[in-house]
Amino acid sequence: MVSAGGSVTRAPRPSSLADVLDLILDKGLVIDAYVRVSGLGIELLTIDARIVIASVDTYLHYAEAVNRLDLTETETRGIQGLTQDLMHDGARSKVKGAVEGGVDGIKERLGRGNGN
Amino acid sequence: MVPGSAASEPGFESGIGGSPVAPVGRGPISALVSPVREDRVRPSRANVTAHHAVVDAAHRVAPVLPVRFGTVMPDEAAVGDGLLAPNLDRYSEMLRDLDGKAEYRLKASYAEDVVLREVVERSPAVRRARAESARTDRPANRDRMIRLGELVRNELYRIKDADRRAIIEEVAERVTGLRELAERTEVVAVHAALLVERGRARHMEEAVQSVAGRQAGRMTIELTGPMAPWDFVDIDGDPA
Numbered sequence: 001m002v003s004a005g006g007s008v009t010r011a012p013r014p015s016s017l018a019d020v021l022d023l024i025l026d027k028g029l030v031i032d033a034y035v036r037v038s039g040l041g042i043e044l045l046t047i048d049a050r051i052v053i054a055s056v057d058t059y060l061h062y063a064e065a066v067n068r069l070d071l072t073e074t075e076t077r078g079i080q081g082l083t084q085d086l087m088h089d090g091a092r093s094k095v096k097g098a099v100e101g102g103v104d105g106i107k108e109r110l111g112r113g114n115g116n
Numbered sequence: 117m118v119p120g121s122a123a124s125e126p127g128f129e130s131g132i133g134g135s136p137v138a139p140v141g142r143g144p145i146s147a148l149v150s151p152v153r154e155d156r157v158r159p160s161r162a163n164v165t166a167h168h169a170v171v172d173a174a175h176r177v178a179p180v181l182p183v184r185f186g187t188v189m190p191d192e193a194a195v196g197d198g199l200l201a202p203n204l205d206r207y208s209e210m211l212r213d214l215d216g217k218a219e220y221r222l223k224a225s226y227a228e229d230v231v232l233r234e235v236v237e238r239s240p241a242v243r244r245a246r247a248e249s250a251r252t253d254r255p256a257n258r259d260r261m262i263r264l265g266e267l268v269r270n271e272l273y274r275i276k277d278a279d280r281r282a283i284i285e286e287v288a289e290r291v292t293g294l295r296e297l298a299e300r301t302e303v304v305a306v307h308a309a310l311l312v313e314r315g316r317a318r319h320m321e322e323a324v325q326s327v328a329g330r331q332a333g334r335m336t337i338e339l340t341g342p343m344a345p346w347d348f349v350d351i352d353g354d355p356a
Contacts, residue, residue, distance in 0.1 A: 006332030008324055011340045013172060017161055019340070020168050023221065025159075027346040028171075028182035029117070031199060036156040037186035058302065059265025060258075065232050066246055066268050 117200075119211055120146045122178030128170055132163050137170055140192050142200035145207050147183075148174060149195055157186045175344035179215040181207060182344045210349065216314050217292060218342030222324060224283060224306040224335045231275060231303070231334065232268065239271040272302070279305045279335075283327050290320040295347050305335060309347035317342065 014020045123139030123146035131137040131150025139146040148170055157163055167185045174180040189195050200207070236242055245264040249257055280296075283306050288294045293311030312320050321339070328337040 006325075006329040007337075008321070008328045009336065009338045011338070013343055014168075014340060017164070020164055023343070023346055024164065024168050024171075024182070024185055026184075027350070028184040029349045030184050031187050031189075034187045034189055035184050036188045037159055056262055059262045059269065061265065062232070062268035062272070063246075063249060063261040063265035065228070066236050066242065066264070067250065069229065069233055069236060 117145055117147050117181040117183065117207055117211075118174050118178045120144050122146070122174065122180075123148065128173050131166055131170055132157055134162075134166075140195045140200070142196050143204045145200050145204055145211070147195050147200060149189075149192070152188060155188050155190075157188060159185070171344045171346075175218070175342075179211045179217075180344050181210055181214070181349050182346050214345050214348070217311055217345065218314065218317070219345045219347060220310045220312055220317075220320070220339055220341030220343070221297075222287065222306060222308045222310055223304060223338045223340075224279075224327070224331065225301075225338075226276075226303045226305055226335055227333065228303050231272065234275060235268050235271045238275070239267065242267045242271055269302070276305050284308065286327060287320065287323050290316065290323045292316075293348055297347070310341075311345060311348050312342070314342070 014023050118139075120139075120141045120143070123141055128137040128148060131148075132152050133150070135150040135152070137148050137150050140149055141147075150170075164185065171180060171182045189199065236246070242264070245260070245267050249260040249264045284294065284296065287308070287310065291310045291312050293309075295309045297307045297309055299307050310320060324337060324339050328335075331337065
């Protein structure tokens with residue numbers, strides 16, 4: 001999803017459940033003492049998604065990613081374009097996996113909530 | 117909560133647990149409520165989606181004050197007499213303020229490979245740590261890799277901070293309200309809620325488009341809306 005032409009990705013409203021959660025959880029008018037959500041608590045649901053990447057794994061991910069970048073610049077200049085494409089695809093799919101791990105965590109909990 | 121005149125508009129989808137949505141009105145204000153069996157609401161997919169859908173439908177026909185998900189009151193009298201009646205002036209004023217305005221969400225995310233290349237170019241410390249990490253074999257190398265990654269992240273945050281300030285400043289001139297939101301991932305440079313007057317939406321979109329043009333290939337820009345003002349109603353809602 002690279003907007004090479006500099007275009008803006010437009011949507012009238014959130015499309016995925018994760019986006020809806022992002023929009024409405026912890027948001028809206030609070031009427032004191034009347035917000036009652038069962039289970040683990042809504043803060044947990046949102047925090048889960050935020051902490052998933054903030055860990056040693058993040059550092060290792062960045063370290064590996066910059067190591068690969070340097071290789072593409074110094075050692076494989078001749079076939080740079082092709083190598084870059086391959087390397088970048090690898091880096092991107094890793095981050096995507098980490099992010100989706102967070103979203104899956106939420107979905108899992110939601111699924112449990114539904115089943116009860 | 118919506119103006120009373122909007123409460124009879126058709127098209128409100130079913131509420132929590134599939135129950136019908138019915139307005140409870142006092143004076144110029146109506147609350148859109150649906151009955152629930154228990155006094156706690158599960159944050160299930162169906163319930164979260166239903167809550168959003170009702171507010172979204174209301175927003176399309178009238179100004180609306182979104183109420184936080186999971187707000188449960190004992191009965192309709194509590195809603196009408198306990199919540200609405202003592203707060204008519206305040207809620208009316210909020211609805212007037214929000215009339216003709218909508219929230220947009222703006223998110224700018226880096227193309228990770230592009231911004232990491234900038235990190236390496238800008239930071240001698242990162243280049244040194246990279247060279248050191250390449251000298252040792254794994255697994256003894258793990259600590260050096262972690263150190264390298266930490267340096268990368270710190271430099272990334274410096275780049276991010278500068279980008280964030282510049283983009284926020286540019287967009288803020290075109291909107292009525294702006295709130296920065298928590299980021300869910302580290303490659304997000306800007307995540308913000310914008311409050312925009314309907315007649316000025318194009319003006320705001322031009323600014324966002326200009327950011328996207330300058331950041332082409334470096335960032336992906338997402339703009340969602342117009343939506344109900346979820347991020348612009350969080351004043352103290354104590355009914356007392």
